[in-house]
Amino acid sequence: MKYHKINGHDFYNMVVHASNKLLEESEYVNSLNVFPVPDGDTGTNMSATFKAAVKEIEGLNSKSIGETSKKLAKGALMGARGNSGVILSQILRGISKGLADKDEVDSVGFAIALKEGSNSAYKAVMRPTEGTILSVVRAAADGAIDSDEKDIVDLMKLVVDEAKKMLDKTPELLPALKKANVVDSGGMGLYIIFNAMYEALRDDIKAEIKDVKPASAKAAGASGTEDIDIKFGYCTEFIIMGNAEKANQFRDEITPLGDSQIVVGYEDVIKVHIHTNDPGLVLSKAVKLGELSKIKIDNMREEHREVLLTKEEYKKANVEQDDIFTEEIVLDVEKKKYAFVSVAMGDGISNIFKDLGVDHVIEGGQTMNPSTQDILDAVSKLNAEHIFVLPNNKNIIMSANQAAEISDKDIRVIPTTTIPQGITCLTMFNPEAEVEENVENLKEAIEMVKTGSITYAVRDTEVDGIKIEEGNILGLIEGKIKKVGTSYCDVAEEVLSEMIDEDSELITIFYGADVSEKEAEDFTKKIEDKYEDLDVQCYRGAQPLYYFLISVE
Structure with a gap:
């Protein structure tokens, strides 16, 4: 097939086929994550983000490429998960900007849209790192801009080729990739997307959305309270x-x-x-x-x-109103000055956050990054002048910032990267202080906490000269692997010995779902005996994947 112009229908098939392909390859993309801890979820996050995007255009059937791309970008923005998902949503947002108000575009117009996507992605990242998805999208977009191809099928072939060339170069730009003998996982995800978009045009594929719940009943043609065909x-x-x-x-x-x-x-x-x-x-x-x-x-x-039911129908049916009308219900609750949203995994840690005054805990963390929409949903349930969000994970901060950007509420994201940092922020919070003072103090509080974590290796690799075999117990300090062993209690003790200094006063231990209460008690007693001058606290965190989370203050 040859396409001198593409419209909304063509673009729909391109992105839906790309979403399906990314879903099929998401585990492979996950496997390319270099760091050996069990949080290799780039493929999962990108796929979930793209699925949310195509769900937004399901049933649209618009000839306008501008309208289709606008709705696609909205879906990606709200459904963005993890850093890779947020960057992907920004790429789609930029492409939408380039296609705005257009029914169809030629090769030049589509190339310009791709460049807008690249620019948008770079702007979204405070410190762009080359050798990542950013390099891949820039190379693909620059190739398209420099091309004189008139047929968009040929243009997309060139985009795919340029993306692949840069993807293959990523190990030369990031030493960690070269040492692990892999290419960048986010870049691979984007390459899969571009290649599938090319395939859809080349083979005239009429794509159908896979693994996406049906759009709203009105879009699907249903009415009243009848079930659509689920x-x-x-x-x-x-x-x-x-x-x-x-x-x-x-x-x-x-x-x-x-x-x-x-x-x-x-x-x-x-x-x-x-x-x-x-x-x-x-x-x-x-x-x-x-x-x-x-x-x-x-x-x-x-x-x-x-x-489907309206608020009036709920009243007639005498059905208790819940989250469907959350926004109106919230307005009936007295507005308070401050509220907190926190992200956590493990019912023990969730309960600790609630005990410390968190209004809403979002289940998530490593391998389960909440989306921008998840964060907005949590915020929508709160009636406060200022809402603090504690991501407690470096891969959730971008989604939280994106939620803050598009919300009409005053959301303050405190960039906590660990559970202990989030807990310390809550203990340091002053409800009598003004918001800016609290923001400054909480950001300073983050620096007071040293965080260690004990998990396991999911692959053989070498990090900073440390040889690691799959199944080894890993001890991390501030996210960097410092200790490797075969016993999680022994590795935790070694990690603590490196974290503690002459200024240390308090050790806090959160034991995970795979650690028994007796094991935790025995380990805590050993640490108390070893560090008699320090206060030692131990709590059931019940977090998955991590045997211990440890903080030293």
Whole structure:
């Protein structure tokens, strides 16, 4: 096929096919993450972001490429997860800017839009790093701008080639990639997207959205309270604490039980998502592989009916109003000066945050980054003059900042990168102080906390001269691997010995879901005996993936 111009229908097929392809390759993209700790979720975050984007245009059927790209960018903006997802959303936002108010574009117009996407991505990052997705999008966009191709199929082929050339160069730009013998994971995700967009034009593919819940009933042509055709009614998500090598086998086993399944394994953790009519059967098969955690089952048909019902219909039906009318309900609550939103994983840590005054805890963290929309949803439930958001993870800060940028509420993102930093901020918060003073004080409080974490290696690698084998216990200080061993208690003790200095006064230990209460008590007693002059506290965090989170103040 030859395309001298493309319109909204063509662009729809391009991006939907790209979303489907990225979903298929998301585990491969995850595997390219260099750092050996179990948080390699670039592919998952980019795919979730792109799925949110194409969900926004499902049923649109517009010939206008400007309208289609605008809605796509909105979906990506709200659904952005993790740093890679936020950068992808900014690329789509820039492309939308380049296509604004256009029904169709030629090769020159599309090249300009790609360049806008590149520019937007670079502006979104405070300190751009070359050898990443940013380099790949810039090379692809520059190639398109310099091209004299008239056929957009040929232009996209050139874009793909330029993206691949830069992707192959990323190990030369980032030594960590070269040492691990991989290319940049975010760059690979973008290359997959561009290549799939090219395929859609070249092969005249009429794409259908995969693994995306139906758009609103009105867009789908439904009316009243009738159910649209939701074939599998229960969105089922959970984690199996079991051998990740069985992930593919389990995926094959549950495939006949539903659709939209995602099964991702990391050593002894398997994350599962499926739409099914029999959650119990899925869970009964899963429990054979290991202990289940974070089980969440949503009735999608019920959710659909609730969306259709108006507020008046709810009153007539005498149904209790809940989150559907949250914004109006919030206005009935007395407005307070300050409120807090925090991100956390593990019911123990979540309860600690709530005990310290956090108004809403978003479940998330490593491997489960909340989206911009998740953060906005949490903020929408609060009626306060100033709302502080504690991301508690470096990969969530960009999504939080994006939420603050587009919200009409006063959101202050305190850039906490660890759970202990978030907890310290809450203890240092002064409800009598003015907002700017609190912002300054909380940012200073972050610097007072040393954070250590104990987890395991998901791959063989070498980091800063330290040789690591899959399954090793890793001790990190401020996110950098410092200790490697075979016992998480021994590694934790070694990490503490490096964190403690003459100014240290307090040690706080949060033990994870894989550590028994007795193990935690024995470890705490050992630390108390070793550091008699320091206060030692131990709490059940129940966090997954990390045996211990440790802070020294």
